Amino acid sequence: VDEPEVLALVYATGLPADLLGLEVTAAGDRFVATGYAMRTGETTAYTSSDGVTWAPVAAPDPRVVGVGSALVSLPYDGTVVHVSPDGGATWSEVDLAAFGVSPESFVFDADTGPLGLALVTAPLNGAPGSQLVVSGDLVDWTVTPMEEVLGAAGELASKVVVGADRVVVTASTAPADPTALPGTLTAVGTPVRQD
Numbered sequence: 001v002d003e004p005e006v007l008a009l010v011y012a013t014g015l016p017a018d019l020l021g022l023e024v025t026a027a028g029d030r031f032v033a034t035g036y037a038m039r040t041g042e043t044t045a046y047t048s049s050d051g052v053t054w055a056p057v058a059a060p061d062p063r064v065v066g067v068g069s070a071l072v073s074l075p076y077d078g079t080v081v082h083v084s085p086d087g088g089a090t091w092s093e094v095d096l097a098a099f100g101v102s103p104e105s106f107v108f109d110a111d112t113g114p115l116g117l118a119l120v121t122a123p124l125n126g127a128p129g130s131q132l133v134v135s136g137d138l139v140d141w142t143v144t145p146m147e148e149v150l151g152a153a154g155e156l157a158s159k160v161v162v163g164a165d166r167v168v169v170t171a172s173t174a175p176a177d178p179t180a181l182p183g184t185l186t187a188v189g190t191p192v193r194q195d
Helices: 146-150
Strands: 019-027 030-037 042-048 063-067 070-074 080-084 092-095 105-113 116-123 131-135 142-145 155-162 167-173 183-189
Touching: 030 063, 042 063, 063 105, 063 116, 070 105, 116 155, 131 146, 131 167, 142 146, 146 167, 146 183
Parallel strands: 019 063, 105 155
Antiparallel strands: 019 030, 030 042, 063 070, 070 080, 080 092, 105 116, 116 131, 131 142, 155 167, 167 183
């Protein structure tokens, strides 16, 4: 078995000590860290060029991920994401409803990788109807009902992972028998080059 390669060491010493649920991504040559600050009761985002010294990001929504060299600020509810090509100095709105995301939705899960950004949106009222939203360039967006992605209806929750050559969606499904454990479905998608 090959040993995993360490790409970078990221030290949390420059981040607030009360930051919980720390998520770290990259945006170009910067690290992006997002976590829940217990002292303020808010989710906050920070960037760092060296993984040691961190600066807060003034983002429209505090949930921030790196996509390529850009920062993307994700809402907890609603369909508007914000994109910053300049490290958080300026932000532009992208309303995902214009691409087909249900207006009464929230971002349930998100992941980034070499293929871009993938989001799972879900209805605010908890009803079925979640969607997979993907973008490789933060300009063009593809929205697919999760029922089509998984080939089945009735998912309880879906998680998405973006890899170097695939997007993987894993979902829990409601059992027919309410006393049984939920089932699991996994779908793997690979990009198709369009000339």
